[in-house]
Amino acid sequence: MNKKYYITTPIYYPSAEFHIGHCYTTIIADAISRYKRLTGYEVFFQTGSDEHGEKIEKKAAEKGVTPKEYVDKIIENAKDLWSSLNISYDYFIRTTDKNHEEAVQKIFKQLYDQGDIYKGEYKGLYCIPCESFWTESQLIEGNCPDCGRPVKEVSEEAYFFKLSKYQKRLVEFYEKNPNFILPLSRKNEMLNNFINPGLEDLCVSRTSFKWGVPVDFDTNHVVYVWVDALSNYITSLGYPNCENSLYQKFWPADLHLVGKEIVRFHVIIWPCLLMALNLPLPKQVFGHGWLKIDGGKISKSLGNYKDPREYINSYGVDAVRYYALREVPFGSDGNFSEEALISRTNSDLANNLGNLVNRTISMSHKYFDGIVLNPNISDNIDNDLKSSVLALKDIVDEKMNELKVGEAIEEIMEVLRKCNKYIDETTPWSLAKDKSKKERLATVLYNLLESIRICTILLSPFIPTTCENIFKQLNTTITDYNSITKFGALQTNNILNKPEILFTRIESK
Numbered sequence: 001m002n003k004k005y006y007i008t009t010p011i012y013y014p015s016a017e018f019h020i021g022h023c024y025t026t027i028i029a030d031a032i033s034r035y036k037r038l039t040g041y042e043v044f045f046q047t048g049s050d051e052h053g054e055k056i057e058k059k060a061a062e063k064g065v066t067p068k069e070y071v072d073k074i075i076e077n078a079k080d081l082w083s084s085l086n087i088s089y090d091y092f093i094r095t096t097d098k099n100h101e102e103a104v105q106k107i108f109k110q111l112y113d114q115g116d117i118y119k120g121e122y123k124g125l126y127c128i129p130c131e132s133f134w135t136e137s138q139l140i141e142g143n144c145p146d147c148g149r150p151v152k153e154v155s156e157e158a159y160f161f162k163l164s165k166y167q168k169r170l171v172e173f174y175e176k177n178p179n180f181i182l183p184l185s186r187k188n189e190m191l192n193n194f195i196n197p198g199l200e201d202l203c204v205s206r207t208s209f210k211w212g213v214p215v216d217f218d219t220n221h222v223v224y225v226w227v228d229a230l231s232n233y234i235t236s237l238g239y240p241n242c243e244n245s246l247y248q249k250f251w252p253a254d255l256h257l258v259g260k261e262i263v264r265f266h267v268i269i270w271p272c273l274l275m276a277l278n279l280p281l282p283k284q285v286f287g288h289g290w291l292k293i294d295g296g297k298i299s300k301s302l303g304n305y306k307d308p309r310e311y312i313n314s315y316g317v318d319a320v321r322y323y324a325l326r327e328v329p330f331g332s333d334g335n336f337s338e339e340a341l342i343s344r345t346n347s348d349l350a351n352n353l354g355n356l357v358n359r360t361i362s363m364s365h366k367y368f369d370g371i372v373l374n375p376n377i378s379d380n381i382d383n384d385l386k387s388s389v390l391a392l393k394d395i396v397d398e399k400m401n402e403l404k405v406g407e408a409i410e411e412i413m414e415v416l417r418k419c420n421k422y423i424d425e426t427t428p429w430s431l432a433k434d435k436s437k438k439e440r441l442a443t444v445l446y447n448l449l450e451s452i453r454i455c456t457i458l459l460s461p462f463i464p465t466t467c468e469n470i471f472k473q474l475n476t477t478i479t480d481y482n483s484i485t486k487f488g489a490l491q492t493n494n495i496l497n498k499p500e501i502l503f504t505r506i507e508s509k
């Protein structure tokens, strides 16, 4: 196998439990990973947690536990959440992993030795009671945004990374790689707001808190945020010990999938760090929009959300996955609401997919005792259906390559609607009344079963549990991607399993 694909989510802060916003990115990354695997790629799908920093240090202190104890509990819960959502990650990196910490120290030292990191002074606005640095724009009416008290201008010794040195090369890289930042609108935002005004060197160490990777040659300092966090994408692959490692196989990453607020770090700081390390740059960074609740941000401090498992328990894992993948045009902001989740599940999963599968399998049992037959008594209406079904493979592939996941799904749903319409137009129940139409009836049902099989293969990256169930009802093991280029791979004389309801309609709350 030689097609490889490396995809990452951000590593999330375990300062509080993960919420539906974190699920959103992770479900999309999972769907893309599963799609790539389906289509023959060897995939490395990575997610993880960004565990250092002052905020976590403080939260742990408030609870009277060590920072490590604090994050361990949240990570255990997060892994359980990913398992409830069927997230098929290949690696979960924690920035407290020993190999990551050692690699970060080596990276920091190398950059220092070669002159890309230097010692300077960090000037900032400091809230003494909260022990926090703030920027001018974070202040509320000139005061600390956490406690409302006045802040003081202070300075602290710190190391800096020479971001400014790489500005020209960065712009050249953007020019040579027009699809590096997606959606395209975000590239102009980066150039206009951050790069063209001139990049400032980046503070990469702190002395005012302890919960971080120590700078090994100056132990008053811990590595500050982005060198620690961003390098996760290569330390997980074994960097800097690259021989025979995953690094050789998978770097550069094909896709860093991130929320729009951290695109900046991924398309400015990260490429510059990699240039300084003389490593290849990732191929693409996609910054998706935010899921909002009642038009506002999902917020840990507002507590305006439920544990995502509550939605899974109420509506099923695939209803939640489907909603995240289908509802919001990828790249835009969207609203998360339970009402919309219910309505999407009813319209697409219960009424369209579920109804089609149930009607088809039930009729096959009723008229042929579940035996799959294909006498091939064709009509024009069949060719129309078959060509729509066969066209799907390329259409879905094109959409997925553009990361238009919701549109890819909608194309499949549209063909499933066509299948339902085909039932209404061919009226199998009337064919069943006429003995001479028995073969036509068997053909109609075969066309439906085969269409369902092909659509289910294409749907399997998105709603894997449901698709497993459909394959079970179809009693088929012919589920590979190559089997959908021709119509007719579903075995005849096979006996279908009994129909099972896939999604029951949910009453509105």
Ligand code: ME8
Pocket (backbone or CB within 6 Å): 009, 010, 011, 012, 013, 014, 020, 021, 022, 024, 025, 050, 229, 230, 232, 257, 258, 259, 260, 261, 262, 289, 290, 291, 292, 297, 298
């Ligand atoms: O930024 N809608 O961690 P974080 C959509 N540790 N996506 C959302 C979301 C929402 N309402 N809320 C969160 C960090 N996300 C850093 C990242 S990477 C080297 C370091 C998702 O816990 C989205 O992917 O604040 C966003 O970028 C990420 O969670 C932020 O997670």
